Amino acid sequence: MRYWLTRLGGAVLLLLVISMLTFGAMNVLGDPLFNILGPTAKDVDNPESVAKIEAAKEEYNLDDPLPVRYAIWLGGFVTGDFGVQFSEDGQPPVRDLIVERLPRTLSLVILAQLMALVIALPWALWSASRANSRADKVSTVGAFGMISVPNYALAIIVSYFLSIKFGLFPLVYTADDPFLSRFHAMILPALTLAIPAAAVYQRLLRTDLITTLQEDFILTARAKGVGRRSILFKHALRPSLFSFVTVFGLTTGSLIGGALVVESIFLIPGLGRAIVEAVLREDFPVVLAIVMIVSAIFVFLNLIVDLIYSLIDPRVQR
Amino acid sequence: MTDMSTHMEHDQSNLFADLGSTPAVDVTQKGRSLGTGFYLAIAFLVVIVLAALLAPWLPLKDPEQSYVVAGERPPYAPSWQFWFGTDQLSRDMFSRTVWGARISLTVGFSAIAFGMLVGGSLGMIAGYFRGRFNAIISFCFVILLSFPALVLAILITSLLDRSLFTIAFTIGILSVAPVGMVSRATTVSFADREFVLAARTLGAKHPRIILRELLPNVVIPMSALALLGVAIAIVAEGGLAFLGLSVREGITWGKLIQNGAGRSDLEEAPWIAFSPILVLFLTVLSLNFAGDRLRSHFDVKESAL
Amino acid sequence: MTPPPDSTAADRVSEHLGVSRTHPDEPLLVLDDLKTHFQTDRGLVRAVDGVTLSMRRGESLGVVGESGSGKTVLSRSIMGLLPSTAVTSGSVRFAGQEILGLGDKEMRHLWGAEMSMVFQNPLNSLNPLMKIGKQITEPLKLHLDMDRSNARATAAQLLRDVRIPEAERRLEQYPHELSGGMRQRVMIAIALACGPTVLFADEPTTALDVTVQAQILDLIGEQRRDRNMSVILVTHDLGVVAGHTDQIAVMYGGKLVERAPTKILFANM
Numbered sequence: 001m002r003y004w005l006t007r008l009g010g011a012v013l014l015l016l017v018i019s020m021l022t023f024g025a026m027n028v029l030g031d032p033l034f035n036i037l038g039p040t041a042k043d044v045d046n047p048e049s050v051a052k053i054e055a056a057k058e059e060y061n062l063d064d065p066l067p068v069r070y071a072i073w074l075g076g077f078v079t080g081d082f083g084v085q086f087s088e089d090g091q092p093p094v095r096d097l098i099v100e101r102l103p104r105t106l107s108l109v110i111l112a113q114l115m116a117l118v119i120a121l122p123w124a125l126w127s128a129s130r131a132n133s134r135a136d137k138v139s140t141v142g143a144f145g146m147i148s149v150p151n152y153a154l155a156i157i158v159s160y161f162l163s164i165k166f167g168l169f170p171l172v173y174t175a176d177d178p179f180l181s182r183f184h185a186m187i188l189p190a191l192t193l194a195i196p197a198a199a200v201y202q203r204l205l206r207t208d209l210i211t212t213l214q215e216d217f218i219l220t221a222r223a224k225g226v227g228r229r230s231i232l233f234k235h236a237l238r239p240s241l242f243s244f245v246t247v248f249g250l251t252t253g254s255l256i257g258g259a260l261v262v263e264s265i266f267l268i269p270g271l272g273r274a275i276v277e278a279v280l281r282e283d284f285p286v287v288l289a290i291v292m293i294v295s296a297i298f299v300f301l302n303l304i305v306d307l308i309y310s311l312i313d314p315r316v317q318r
Numbered sequence: 319m320t321d322m323s324t325h326m327e328h329d330q331s332n333l334f335a336d337l338g339s340t341p342a343v344d345v346t347q348k349g350r351s352l353g354t355g356f357y358l359a360i361a362f363l364v365v366i367v368l369a370a371l372l373a374p375w376l377p378l379k380d381p382e383q384s385y386v387v388a389g390e391r392p393p394y395a396p397s398w399q400f401w402f403g404t405d406q407l408s409r410d411m412f413s414r415t416v417w418g419a420r421i422s423l424t425v426g427f428s429a430i431a432f433g434m435l436v437g438g439s440l441g442m443i444a445g446y447f448r449g450r451f452n453a454i455i456s457f458c459f460v461i462l463l464s465f466p467a468l469v470l471a472i473l474i475t476s477l478l479d480r481s482l483f484t485i486a487f488t489i490g491i492l493s494v495a496p497v498g499m500v501s502r503a504t505t506v507s508f509a510d511r512e513f514v515l516a517a518r519t520l521g522a523k524h525p526r527i528i529l530r531e532l533l534p535n536v537v538i539p540m541s542a543l544a545l546l547g548v549a550i551a552i553v554a555e556g557g558l559a560f561l562g563l564s565v566r567e568g569i570t571w572g573k574l575i576q577n578g579a580g581r582s583d584l585e586e587a588p589w590i591a592f593s594p595i596l597v598l599f600l601t602v603l604s605l606n607f608a609g610d611r612l613r614s615h616f617d618v619k620e621s622a623l
Numbered sequence: 624m625t626p627p628p629d630s631t632a633a634d635r636v637s638e639h640l641g642v643s644r645t646h647p648d649e650p651l652l653v654l655d656d657l658k659t660h661f662q663t664d665r666g667l668v669r670a671v672d673g674v675t676l677s678m679r680r681g682e683s684l685g686v687v688g689e690s691g692s693g694k695t696v697l698s699r700s701i702m703g704l705l706p707s708t709a710v711t712s713g714s715v716r717f718a719g720q721e722i723l724g725l726g727d728k729e730m731r732h733l734w735g736a737e738m739s740m741v742f743q744n745p746l747n748s749l750n751p752l753m754k755i756g757k758q759i760t761e762p763l764k765l766h767l768d769m770d771r772s773n774a775r776a777t778a779a780q781l782l783r784d785v786r787i788p789e790a791e792r793r794l795e796q797y798p799h800e801l802s803g804g805m806r807q808r809v810m811i812a813i814a815l816a817c818g819p820t821v822l823f824a825d826e827p828t829t830a831l832d833v834t835v836q837a838q839i840l841d842l843i844g845e846q847r848r849d850r851n852m853s854v855i856l857v858t859h860d861l862g863v864v865a866g867h868t869d870q871i872a873v874m875y876g877g878k879l880v881e882r883a884p885t886k887i888l889f890a891n892m
Binding site for chain 3: 215216217219220221222223224225226227228234235238239312313314315
């Protein structure tokens with residue numbers, strides 16, 4: 001229990017440092033006032049502009065020293081107030097934007113992970129049970145190829161063949177469509193993320209399964225008369241899942257990163273597109289909020305992975 | 319015969335240590351030849367690098383010029399005249415792909431050079447001195463790793479001017495932490511070996527031990543990672559290009575692919591996107607494959623990545 | 624007319640293999656010029672190079688030899704538990720049936736049911752992520768078609784047979800929660816579960832403390848007598864076989880260099 005509390009403290013500390021760095025970098029390197037008001041910010045001779053400048057400074061606390069502004073932001077963030085967008089009317093609040101966009105990104109990532117699992121698990125079991133046969137070697141080369149296709153290239157390849165050539169899936173996601181059409185439109189982007197992930201899982205699981213199959217207890221199981229299939233599923237699979245669980249967790253984090261690109265290609269209005277748009281117009285509160293959300297997911301995923309790890313391995317006592 | 323009754327030795331001869339294996343034993347590449355695939359990959363990389371270096375002197379069409387064929391509307395499909403076809407402005411895709419290699423490869427190699435230099439040395443310092451250095455440097459690595467990579471790249475590129483230097487620098491920063499983690503782990507595994515202790519007892523100073531004893535041992539496994547890193551960096555440039563954040567000026571593979579990625583272009587002229595995709599894929603595959611082979615050759619643990 | 628002691632084993636083998644029994648009075652296990660070779664990078668290795676021997680039901684045989692003499696490969700060749708790189712020739716007859724060269728599918732009916740094996744390292748030989756109970760009931764369900772509760776009761780009884788206290792509680796434990804000696808007792812319980820006619824014990828005590836070694840060997844001997852089971856004890860340690868086997872076979876370089884009743888062998892030393 002104490003171990004987990006320490007880990008939790010570490011995760012929170014890490015997120016604090018990340019928020020300080022992001023907050024600092026954006027305020028030092030960028031020009032918040034200009035980003036809010038545009039050219040008006042430079043127009044100091046016009047009294048109307050000056051009034052707007054004063055109002056903006058007041059609203060965003062721009063006159064306060066950096067640490068104070070950070071403290072104000074942090075106080076808001078932990079109480080669920082993610083701040084106001086950098087635009088003249090500041091609507092909608094950053095929080096509403098995130099609440100609208102996050103579920104789309106998460107469902108994309110979850111769907112991708114499910115697909116990757118469905119592809120990778122049977123594939124790994126199949127190839128480990130015939131390790132180094134010709135079929136296995138071909139599949140290993142195939143996995144290698146799948147890992148070597150960048151996600152944006154893969155997005156083009158799957159949309160060319162599955163959408164343009166054969167018209168199986170729509171190319172564009174429309175947020176107002178009914179659930180089934182949205183799900184249908186989510187399949188290509190999810191597949192784009194799932195293919196390389198599946199190949200990574202297959203390679204890892206195959207190697208670990210082969211290692212496990214050489215363990216003494218597998219020989220014991222054979223000597224008991226257990227069949228090949230049972231040996232694979234009941235004896236070899238679970239001990240081979242440890243590094244897989246870790247990599248699965250880490251991949252979830254990197255898939256959120258990959259989702260940024262894939263969302264932009266398939267025009268899914270998720271977090272990825274939100275941050276790209278926000279960065280391009282230097283809308284710092286939005287960028288900061290998304291960086292924090294994504295980092296938090298990433299950091300806590302690592303924690304959860306370790307927790308699961310200790311659950312599936314009875315030897316780990318914490 | 320009496321001494322036989324005491325102990326003969328453990329009977330687990332290494333030769334048959336694999337007796338437990340159900341299927342065939344996984345062949346480890348360690349100590350084996352690198353295989354034809356490896357040399358094929360290297361050969362392809364050499365061709366690509368040479369083509370990129372020599373592009374201005376090769377008999378290529380001008381990548382920026384439009385070669386309009388009278389009476390036909392561009393883009394033109396691949397033909398003897400245009401090996402990879404042309405883009406919407408009837409510019410030759412083959413020559414653009416070769417020219418694109420210049421920036422893409424420069425970004426890839428210089429980013430990893432930066433990551434190796436900064437991350438590699440930080441990792442070695444952390445791994446050699448342990449203690450406080452290790453704690454601080456490791457924490458920095460963890461912070462860097464906790465940023466979603468692409469978000470960090472978008473942040474930096476949006477805050478700085480998007481020159482070739484900025485892009486390479488940005489991707490270089492991203493590679494610091496992963497490279498540093500591996501370098502630290504490798505250093506730790508060597509730091510307690512006899513030859514290091516021997517050098518220390520002979521009165522060698524820290525810089526000398528790091529440079530003369532540890533560096534040669536850490537560099538070899540790291541070189542395999544460098545190839546994998548270059549592949550990741552080249553891919554990362556493309557990702558930035560797709561978000562409109564790659565270099566402002568010049569041709570890159572990412573920008574070429576993005577230029578052909580529109581729906582109508584894919585429908586009518588798929589070669590615009592697919593030509594650079596093919597070359598990019600083969601390059602990344604070669605780098606991955608060669609790096610992977612080298613890694614298993616030097617027996618670098620996959621888990622260290 | 625009373626049936627010969629090995630009738631059950633032979634009948635079951637015949638049933639599984641679909642072959643009729645030919646020689647009712649034949650010994651339980653007969654090896655004739657058994658050879659096991661491995662093709663390796665360094666050339667052909669003749670791990671077992673022409674071994675001929677036979678043993679009756681209930682008999683115990685100690686196979687001794689130095690490291691690399693081929694004794695482990697010999698025991699695994701008889702059971703058919705070899706890696707795919709192995710090439711075997713000669714003959715292994717079990718209860719009158721030729722079993723050398725049979726596929727995994729046929730051998731699976733013998734493994735755990737007619738022949739079992741206890742391995743050297745009890746920690747690695749037990750599945751670390753499976754409860755003890757499940758590991759013992761597995762062959763019971765597989766070969767004897769026992770239902771869950773019946774199998775559990777039998778498993779608990781087996782644990783009591785191998786002198787493990789608090790048997791019911793042990794069924795719910797994982798291997799890492801037991802001591803080395805306990806784990807080896809569990810291994811023996813697994814091997815004995817379906818009442819095999821031959822038990823191979825491959826260095827069963829090498830990984831254990833000296834005090835525990837004797838207990839394990841006594842346990843194997845006792846179970847052999849109770850169950851009228853043959854035991855092949857493979858070891859590098861003559862002290863192990865001295866008090867626990869009827870016959871001793873000494874292996875060297877893949878060949879049987881000496882075969883004698885234990886008493887005579889030790890009397891001549």
